[in-house]
Amino acid sequence: MTESFNTLKQKALTELQGVDSAEALESWRVAWLGKKSELTAVLRGLGTLPVEERKAVGAQANVVREELEAALEARESELANAQMSMAGDIDITLPGRPWLAGRLHPVTRIVNEISDIFSSLGFSIVEGPEVELDRYNFDALNIPKEHPARDTMQTFWVDDGAPKEARHTLLRTHTSPMQVRFMEKYKEPPFRIVVPGRVYRYEATDASHLPMFNQVEGLMVDKDVSFADLKGTLYEFARRFFGPNRKVRFRCDFFPFVEPGVEMAIECASCRGAGCRVCGNSGWLEILGAGMVHPNVLKGVGIDPEIYTGFAFGIGVERLPMLRYGVDDIRLFYSNDLRFLRQF
Structure with a gap:
């Protein structure tokens, strides 16, 4: 066998x-x-x-x-x-293909960059809740229920068990409520903070608007703070972020929680001032609203406006990479198209 x-x-x-x-x-x-x-x-x-x-x-x-x-x-x-x-088409001596590394979303990178700039100017970074109370989102910011400014910031109300007409919980329309929350908590100026975060507004979507976007709120309160301090701070931010050659424009505007109020616009990167659909054919794109903190807001948190003054600003984050890189549609940032996102 x-x-x-x-x-x-x-x-x-x-x-x-x-x-x-x-x-x-x-x-x-x-x-x-x-x-x-x-x-x-x-x-x-x-x-x-x-x-x-x-x-x-x-x-x-x-x-x-x-x-x-x-x-x-x-x-x-x-x-x-x-x-x-x-x-003959495979070289076994070549190194293997590396794993694809993830990266931060371009909007997240811009938020971090903005935060770094203001941190270097002495501002602290704080965050607040996205689901906010009506009092902080409107009333404490000098926007009572009958105020017409509420019509420009229609929001998403949260079902908190109350009747529809009496609900007081909502998705915040701006990061400005943290102005009041911070001052209520710490009470004694000086304050110098920036507040990054997502905000929500019930509005139509187009090339420059979304129902959800990011905002960075800024607040400074101290003795003898003037409008010159506001303009100097924002000019320095624009210089560091966009470079010294980009044109900046300030124009009077109205925001209930500041007085006086201004808008700050940057020359449109898509058309270089000639006018296009991104900038509404104006040649400029507004990136933030600002102004001196309204005395009523300071009084509401127990700060004497005769002793302390301050300024506040709110930056629309998505518009900054649009201006920097010449992106002509804000929706591209949230379409999840990696061909677009990997460019940044």
């Missing part, structure tokens, strides 16, 4: 050396190791042998099977290497 196993093994190995393709290798496996092969037939017939012979014959058969399986694996590897060498 041992001699028969040796003959079978030698015959199988000799035939294996002549195999030169994956199809032929599979045929060899079926012929010599498959369910109908001679070796499998021997193993199936062990039950008919006497007990004394069964153990010895089974052990020999298993040894032959293991040797043939090892030879099959080695030949399979040889054929694979030979095929790669013949193909």
Whole structure:
């Protein structure tokens, strides 16, 4: 029996050396190791042998099977290497492809950059809740219920269990509520903070508007703070963010929680002042509203406006990368198109 196993093994190995393709290798496996092969037939017939012979014959058969399986694996590897060498389009000495590394969203990077600029100017970074109370979002910011300014900041009301007309919880329309929250908590000026975060407004979507966007609120309160301090701070921010060559414009504007109020606009990067759909054919794109903190806001948190003054501003974050990179549609930042996002 041992001699028969040796003959079978030698015959199988000799035939294996002549195999030169994956199809032929599979045929060899079926012929010599498959369910109908001679070796499998021997193993199936062990039950008919006497007990004394069964153990010895089974052990020999298993040894032959293991040797043939090892030879099959080695030949399979040889054929694979030979095929790669013949193909000539794979260089096995090249390093492997690295895993793709993630990166921050361009809007997140801009928020971080804005925060870094104001941090270097002495401002602290604070955050606040996105689900806000009506009192902080409107009333404490000098926007009572009958004020027409509420019509410009329609928001998403949250079902807090109260009747619809009496609900007082909403998704904040700006990050300005943190002005009041911060001053209520710390009470004694000086204050110098910026507040980044998402805000929500129930409005139509177009090339420069979304129902959700990011904003960075700024607040400074101290003795003898003037409008010159506000303009100097914002000019310095614009110089650091956009460079010294971008034109900046201040114009009077109205915001209920500041007096006087201004808007700050930057020359449109898409048209360089000529006028396009991004800037509404004006050549300018407003990036923030600002002004001196209204005395009513200071009084509401127990700060004497005769002793302390301050300024506040709110920056629309998405408009900054639009201006810097010449992006003509704000919706591109949130379309999840990696072809666009990987450019930044």
